[in-house]
Amino acid sequence: MSLHWENFVFAIVAFAALYFLLNKYAFGPLLGVMEERRKLIAGQIESAEKNRLEADRLLAEQQKALQDVRGEAREIIELAKASSKKQSESIIEQAKEEAARLKDGALRDIEDEKNKAISALRSQVSAMSVMIASKIIEKQVDEKSQSQLVEQYLKEAGSKQ
Template structure:
C-alpha cells in the first residue's frame, strides 16, 4: 500500500466541492427551514403565554364580577329586609292610628249618649218634679205623705234609669 498524495488532494478537493454544494443547495434551505420552524415555535410559545396571561386576567375579572354580583345580591336582600321592616312598622302604626281614631270616636259617641241620657233624665226629673209638685198641691197632704210621695216617684225614676 502506497500512499498517493494526489488522491488525497483530489479527495480533499472533492470533499470541499461537495461541502460547498451541500452548503449552497442543501444546508442553506435546511437551516432556513429550521430557523423558520424555530421562529414559528417561538411565536407559538409567546402566543400561548399571552393567551395564558389573558385567561388569568379574564378569570380575575370574572371572580371580581362574581364578588360584585354577590355584594349586590346581599345589598338587595338587605334593602328588601329593611323595606319589609319599614312596611311592617307603617302597617302597625296605621293600625294603631285607626284604633285610636275608632276609640276616640267611641268615647265621643259615649259622651254624646251620656249627655243625651243626662238631658233626658233631667227632663224626666223636672217633669216628675212638676208632677210631684202638682200632686202635692192637689192633695195638700201632710209632710209624711209628701215624703212618701217623693220616695215613690224617686223609685220610679230610679227604675227607669
C-alpha cells in the same frame, strides 16, 4: 482487491463537490426553513404564554368584580330589609294611633249619647211627675188608689220607651 489511489482521490473529490453543492443549495435553505420554523414556533409559544397570562389576569378581574357585585347585592338586600322593617314599624305605629283616635272618638260619642239619654230620661221623669201630680190633685184619692194610679202611669211610661 487492490486499492487504487485514483479511485480514492476521485471519490474524495466527488464527495467534496457533492457536499459543497448540497451545503450551498440544499442544507442552507433547509436549515434556513428550519430556523424560520423554530422562530415561528417560539413566537407562537411566547404569544400563547402572553395570552394565558392575560386570560389569568382577566379571570382574576372578573372574579373580583363578581365578589364586588355580590357584596353590593348583600348591602342592597340589608338596606331593603332595614327599610321594610322601618316601614312596617311606621305602619304599625300609624295603625295604633288611628285605633286610639277611633277609640277616643267612640268614647266621646258614647258619653254624648249617655248624656242625651240621661237628659231625655230626666225630662220624661219630670213630665211624668208633673202629670202624676196633676192627676193626683185632680183626684183626691185614698192611698190605695194613689198607688194604683202611680203603677198605671209607670206602666204607661215603660211602654213608651
